[in-house]
Amino acid sequence: MLENTPSRTAEVVALIRALENTYYGETSLLKDRYAARFLSDFYMAIFNRLSILPEFTSFFVNAASLGLFDFITLRHAFMDNYVRRFAHKVPVALLGAGYDSRALRLADDIKHGVWEFDFPATQRRKKFYLRNERITGEAPHYIEADFMKESLTEIFERSGMQKTATLVLWEGVSMYVSEAVVRDTLTACRDYFGAGTLVVFDYWHSKMTDPVKNLAVQVMPFIMDIVYNERFTYGATPQEMRAVAMECGAKKFESLNGQQIMKKLTLTSRLPLASASLAVVEF
Template identity: 30%
Template sequence: MRDDSPSRTAAFVAAARQLGALLPPSAQLVEDPYGAAFASPVFSRLLERRQDSLRPFALIPGLSTWILYMQVRTRVIDDALRAWIEGGGRQVVLLGAGYDCRALRMPELASAEVFEVDHPATQARKKSILTRMGARSPSHYVTWDFEQRPMEDLPDVLAEAGLDVKRPTFTIWEGVTMYLTDAAIDASLRAIRAWSAPGSQLAMTYFAKSRITRPSFVTRAMKAVVGAVGEPWKFGWTPDELPAYLEEREFRLVRDIAMADAAYELLPTEMARHVASPDRRFALAAAPESIAVVS
């Protein structure tokens, strides 16, 4: 990421989330009335006022795939988080939060403390746009650059911000792992484990390594775009190596699914077939009781 500029990819995904409102009702999996404002206030107002006339745009090939993919990606995480909250969980960390507005849009989080960690430039822009919209997020904000500041310091900084590291935490790492180096991934997982008391969970999205090393024609075009805005894709796991990688960092893999398969679970078939992404994946991991917390 560039030091002084807010994340552009965070704005792309936030806008795509709100564009889900243009899909047919059976394909709307997430309601996010905030996302478009992070791409452009004009676009956001247009979307609010002209929703019906804009509906055909959501069916444009390519754009529809992107919007549907974002609905599935965010919904699988929302569902895992809801299940964990129903089980009594009360602390959530959004790592690389970007313009994720779960703290505002999910009523289930009213009883939870939400901590948002992100790059200073992105977080500052988020706060300023939410203030302009008159939205008062209950989140606790922490700024961090995952590549520049030692990740082993982050658990203490989160504790100073109010996170109780002796109580379980649900950490969300959505759309972030692909932008980090191998070293930052390793350091981040060890840091997450350090604030994950038994009963904690980690929900993340990741790229299968093949998406980085052998991209298709369309993926090469997307890779060029994210590279051009200063946020190149760098990292992936092969699904086979993920369980052992997590175990070495004292996490147990609970679920690992391709977004393409999650799409068939969540969307009508004729919509799901557009999310043909075997190499974009969701994983849920648990911090088991039996393993001591790493420091």
């Protein structure tokens, strides 16, 4: 990520959520009517051109993105379900929140507050776009943080979050850091929030058994670097990620690919990419 520049991939994710809501309407997984508010003129122009096309266009958008469109919406919906299940009992922390809208969409489910942590440039831009938004219930706590310059424990302490079981969502971040940062993040959540804490995050697969898919996995980091200046730097197989989580003190670990997420959501109409998964770590 370029310093002092809002995240471009966070905006792409907002674009995908906005298109998913437009294409599917009442059957949308996310029903995210806020996502389009975070789009710059460039991405708003793309949204305006694609959103006027019929629902079946989503198939071609997904094919053009090699399944990323569907994986991002499935990932987001899966994490939404965790908010609905646990946010009435524990606080919610969003690490690298980007242009997340859960504090608005799921306000009725959040009973113990939501803390959004992100780089200053992205978070300030988000707050600017929401400056006139009327928020029902408790407003989110915005915490500016540079995760590369400050330890996560220091960031948590500065945020004023209590040391209690917490639902931590870490979305679209792990592939841009190192294995050491992944370990430090899991360990910091374990040590600061304690027993009962859940960390839900997605991760990129570093290699795959299928040679064609494996080639795509090897090329993708370079594509991300060229297009967004945000290159993938870390990936792991499900077995490797399980080992990392267990070594960090996890009591339970679950990894789900796109097809498995669809089963959890009782859904069969999406075609997500196969080179990423979601991890659920319980301490």
